[in-house]
Amino acid sequence: MKKLHYIAAFALGLSAAACDVLDKEPSNQWESSTAIQSYDDLVYAVNGVYESQTGAIDNGTNYRGSYAGDFTLYADMKGSDYECFGNNNMATDVSRYQATPSGSVSADNFYKRFYLSIARINKVLEGAKEAGLEGEDVDVQLGELYALRALFHFDLARLFARLPSTVDNWETEPGIVLSQETHESDYIGERATLKATYEAIIGDLNTALGYLQAATEPNNGHINYWGALALRARVYLYMDECGGTDYNSLALADAEDVINSGKYSLYERDDYAGVWGSEYTSESIFEFQVTSLYNPQRNSLGYYTHASGYGEAGLSDSFVAFLQAHPNDVRSTIIAEETDGYSGMYSQKYPGRNGEIYVNNPKVIRLSEVYLIAAEAAFKTNNPDAAGYVDDLRCKRISGYTAGTTTSVTLEEILDERRLELNGEGHMAWDMWRNEKSVKNPYVTEEIKYDDYRTVLPIPQSEINVSNGILVQNRDY
Numbered sequence: 380m381k382k383l384h385y386i387a388a389f390a391l392g393l394s395a396a397a398c399d400v401l402d403k404e405p406s407n408q409w410e411s412s413t414a415i416q417s418y419d420d421l422v423y424a425v426n427g428v429y430e431s432q433t434g435a436i437d438n439g440t441n442y443r444g445s446y447a448g449d450f451t452l453y454a455d456m457k458g459s460d461y462e463c464f465g466n467n468n469m470a471t472d473v474s475r476y477q478a479t480p481s482g483s484v485s486a487d488n489f490y491k492r493f494y495l496s497i498a499r500i501n502k503v504l505e506g507a508k509e510a511g512l513e514g515e516d517v518d519v520q521l522g523e524l525y526a527l528r529a530l531f532h533f534d535l536a537r538l539f540a541r542l543p544s545t546v547d548n549w550e551t552e553p554g555i556v557l558s559q560e561t562h563e564s565d566y567i568g569e570r571a572t573l574k575a576t577y578e579a580i581i582g583d584l585n586t587a588l589g590y591l592q593a594a595t596e597p598n599n600g601h602i603n604y605w606g607a608l609a610l611r612a613r614v615y616l617y618m619d620e621c622g623g624t625d626y627n628s629l630a631l632a633d634a635e636d637v638i639n640s641g642k643y644s645l646y647e648r649d650d651y652a653g654v655w656g657s658e659y660t661s662e663s664i665f666e667f668q669v670t671s672l673y674n675p676q677r678n679s680l681g682y683y684t685h686a687s688g689y690g691e692a693g694l695s696d697s698f699v700a701f702l703q704a705h706p707n708d709v710r711s712t713i714i715a716e717e718t719d720g721y722s723g724m725y726s727q728k729y730p731g732r733n734g735e736i737y738v739n740n741p742k743v744i745r746l747s748e749v750y751l752i753a754a755e756a757a758f759k760t761n762n763p764d765a766a767g768y769v770d771d772l773r774c775k776r777i778s779g780y781t782a783g784t785t786t787s788v789t790l791e792e793i794l795d796e797r798r799l800e801l802n803g804e805g806h807m808a809w810d811m812w813r814n815e816k817s818v819k820n821p822y823v824t825e826e827i828k829y830d831d832y833r834t835v836l837p838i839p840q841s842e843i844n845v846s847n848g849i850l851v852q853n854r855d856y
Contacts, residue, residue: 415506418516424503425520428527429600431496434673436488444488446667446741448675449473450534451805452683452692453485457834458807460698460798462821464721465690469678474691475822476833480840480856487839489538493531497558500528505561515593522590526607529583530743532557533614536576538836539853542813544619545829549573553851559583567846577618584611597642599659600668600740609637609664609744612752617813619759631756634749637664643746645775651709656730662746674737680729681736684803688736690721692803695821699724701798707778710799726803747772747800755793769796776800790814808834832856 415421433447443449449470455461456474463474472478473485504524507517535555546552554576556568571579584607591604602610615630637643644661646654654660658668669679682688694702694714702711713727729739750768757765769792770785776799797810808827811818812834817826827833832855843850 415503415510415512417510418512418514418520420510421503421507421512421517421520424499424506425523428496428499428503428524429667430673431492431499433667433669433675435675436492436495441488442675442678443469443484444492445675445678446743447669447739448678448680448683449485450489451680451741452803453489453538454805454808454810455803456692457818457820457827458811459818459820460695460701460802460807462693462695462723463691464686464693464723465688466721467689467691469689470683470691474820476820476827478833478836480837480843480852483837483839486538486836487841489535489836490839490842493535494556494558497528497531498561500524500531501558501561518590518592519594522587522594522604522607523602524587525583525590526587526602526610528559529580529587529607529614530602530610532576532583533580533610533617536573536580537617537809539838540573540576540835542809542829542834543573543577543617543621544813545815545834546573549577549621553853556850567849569849570851574622577614577621580614581611584614595640595642597659597663600666602665605637605640605642606665606744608633609749609752612637612749612756613744616752616756617809619813625760627756627759631753631760631762634753634756637749638746638753645746645750645772648709648775648778651776652713652727655713655728656732658732658740663742664744664746664749666740666742669738669740671733671735671738674735676737679737680739680741681731684726684729685736686717686720686722686725688720690723690725693721693723693725697819697821698798698802701795705777705799707780708799709776709778728803742804745801745804748797748804748806751793751797751800754788754796755790758788758790758793765793769793772796772800 415424432445435442453473456470463471470485472483478486507521540554541552543549550572552573554571554573557571557576557579558568587607588604591607594603597603612630612633615626615633618626620626643664646662683692702714705711714724715727717725732738750772754765754768766785766788769788770783773780773785774782794810797806808818812829815829817828819826835853837856838850838852843852
């Protein structure tokens with residue numbers, strides 16, 4: 380543990396490779412060849428990358444922006460189904476659409492944390508190369524790094540760029556700054572096109588899959604071959620039919636491979652209510668590990684989603700009514716009224732472990748989502764199997780449901796199924812917008828359409844200011 384702390388702390392000193400988000404030691408000054416000399420050193424360094432998304436940044440004082448807190452709830456708080464009851468102003472710039480270039484704590488922290496994590500990855504990859512490490516076990520570690528770099532770039536793109544399916548020309552639409560190598564501390568990156576952004580993400584996932592050939596068994600807290608494949612299916616679904624290519628067929632093929640692998644199984648109905656306080660359950664393809672020592676404190680999933688915490692991720696009246704319209708569906712029961720603080724209805728997906736509300740593993744991708752990716756991709760390619768994937772899921776969720784009942788589905792039904800299954804796990808607003816639909820947030824009078832400028836966050840003004848005109852702000856900010 381001391382060695383892991385050392386590598387992680389050292390990595391925290393790296394400047395973000397794509398921008399000047401941290402005034403810290405330049406990444407090119409790290410003697411990576413001496414920091415990584417063995418396979419064990421590489422493992423410790425890779426663990427540090429995972430930890431960068433669960434604990435603190437800024438010398439241990441800032442816990443904002445991680446998968447273990449703000450980020451996982453982002454798309455739900457922007458959507459129709461969640462509502463901010465608290466008034467602590469931890470996530471109000473997100474949930475109430477108040478982000479501005481100079482006044483968005485959330486945008487600043489997302490930008491900083493993700494690029495910092497990517498900077499770590501680039502330095503570890505550089506260190507492993509300089510050390511000349513080889514072998515199957517080394518390949519697995521490298522595969523994890525490439526998969527994580529793809530994931531972090533993808534989520535940066537969802538935050539700070541338009542969704543590919545919503546733009547007229549992704550070859551000219553701005554994407555994000557890509558960070559795929561180490562840079563001098565004064566390096567200022569230019570935004571790639573949206574097309575180049577997504578091609579880079581797919582490229583890293585393809586590389587990861589090549590390295591992860593031996594990592595086909597579930598590996599708690601780490602991404603394996605099937606995790607990278609499931610993430611590629613998700614990315615392909617977002618790419619839709621951009622540039623005339625049918626990415627939905629590719630999403631379906633990847634999703635089917637994951638499902639047919641037999642490595643994971645859908646939760647049984649009787650087990651569903653109890654899985655949320657547990658780690659590494661049968662559906663968990665990839666989740667970050669959060670512990671009593673490594674957690675986001677009050678900026679955690681549990682603290683946001685309970686009345687006794689910040690109460691900034693409660694359930695909207697319309698969503699409660701939607702759930703209550705499905706009384707035989709076990710997914711409608713994972714809510715409760717809470718009055719010990721900011722009163723309201725709350726999801727019970729983040730109860731904490733061992734009495735610690737801060738300690739919840741974010742489930743980055745579950746088998747249920749893969750079934751729903753398959754259903755949506757099949758629907759969009761006129762594949763008759765679309766209904767079957769929804770039917771399989773409903774068999775595990777609805778009391779008295781008879782297999783084969785669902786023989787056809789619409790896109791709206793698939794999206795409703797995603798709301799039932801995946802609420803609170805980071806999908807709602809993006810699911811609607813990428814399908815050119817609107818959301819009705821409880822705090823905004825008008826519907827937020829898919830082409831509204833507020834569907835993306837502003838690039839922090841501090842980054843624009845130091846870029847000497849290289850970085851271009853998102854439109855209407």
